[in-house]
Amino acid sequence: DxxxxxxxxxxxxxxxxxxxxxxxxxxxxFDYFLWYKKYPAEGPTFLISISSIKDKNEDGRFTVxxxxxxxxxxxxxxxxxxxDSAVYFCAASGSGGSNYKLxxxxxxxxxxxx
Amino acid sequence: xAGVIQSxxxxxxxxxxxxTLRCKPISGHNSLFWYRQxxxxxxxxxxxxxxxxxxDDSGMPEDRFSAKMPNASFSTLKIxxxxxxDSAVYFCASSFRAGxxxxxxxxxxxxxxx
Numbered sequence: 109d110x111x112x113x114x115x116x117x118x119x120x121x122x123x124x125x126x127x128x129x130x131x132x133x134x135x136x137x138f139d140y141f142l143w144y145k146k147y148p149a150e151g152p153t154f155l156i157s158i159s160s161i162k163d164k165n166e167d168g169r170f171t172v173x174x175x176x177x178x179x180x181x182x183x184x185x186x187x188x189x190x191x192d193s194a195v196y197f198c199a200a201s202g203s204g205g206s207n208y209k210l211x212x213x214x215x216x217x218x219x220x221x222x
Numbered sequence: 223x224a225g226v227i228q229s230x231x232x233x234x235x236x237x238x239x240x241x242t243l244r245c246k247p248i249s250g251h252n253s254l255f256w257y258r259q260x261x262x263x264x265x266x267x268x269x270x271x272x273x274x275x276x277x278d279d280s281g282m283p284e285d286r287f288s289a290k291m292p293n294a295s296f297s298t299l300k301i302x303x304x305x306x307x308d309s310a311v312y313f314c315a316s317s318f319r320a321g322x323x324x325x326x327x328x329x330x331x332x333x334x335x336x
Contacts (some may be wrong), residue, residue, distance in 0.1 A: 208272075
C-alpha cells in the first residue's frame with residue numbers, strides 16, 4: 109500500500125508560469141517531508157523540505173506548503189524555467205528511531221516549455 | 223568532493239549470474255543507503271548502514287540480496303543468483319547524520335537481467 113502518493117504522473121507548464129506539484133500521504137506518523145528532483149541518468153537531488161510544525165517553507169523560486177489535516181503537500185515553482193524540467197519526487201519520514209527512512213512517491217515528470 | 227560514486231553505471235547479465243554493485247559514499251558521511259527504483263514500486267529503501275554497521279535491512283527483498291560495508295568508504299550490494307525481476311536502477315546514497323541531514327544520491331546502476 110502506497111503511503112506517499114503523487115497522483116499526477118506528468119505536468120506540462122509554460123515557461124514563466126507557476127508549476128504546482130502535489131503529494132498526498134496516508135501515514136499520520138510522518139512528520140518531515142522532502143522534495144527531490146531527478147534528471148535523466150542522474151540520482152535524485154534534494155530540493156526543499158518542511159517539518160510538520162510548519163505549513164510553509166520557501167527557498168527562492170521554490171515553496172513547499174503542508175496541510176497536515178488533509179495530509180497533503182505541494183511544491184510551487186515560480187516562475188518555472190525550462191531547466192526545471194525533471195522528475196520530482198515527494199518523500200516523507202517519521203520521527204524518532206526511524207527518522208532516517210524516507211518513503212518516496214513515484215514521481216511527477218514536469219516539462220516546462222519555452 | 224566528487225559526490226557519491228557508483229559502479230558500474232550499467233550492468234547486463236544473464237539469469238543465475240552473480241551481480242555486485244559498488245558504492246563509494248561522500249567522505250565524512252556516516253550513513254549509507256541502498257535504494258532500488260522500479261516502475262511498479264518506485265524508489266524503495268533496501269538497507270541502511272550507520273558507521274559501517276547494518277541498521278535496517280528490512281527492505282532487502284530476499285536472501286539472494288546481501289550488502290556489506292567493510293569500511294567507511296566502500297559498500298557493495300550483491301545479488302546471487304540474479305533473476306529477471308531484479309532488473310531495476312539501484313541507487314546508493316549517503317548522509318552525514320541519517321534522519322537529520324539530506325541524503326546525497328549517486329547516479330545509480332541500471333541492472334538488466336536477461
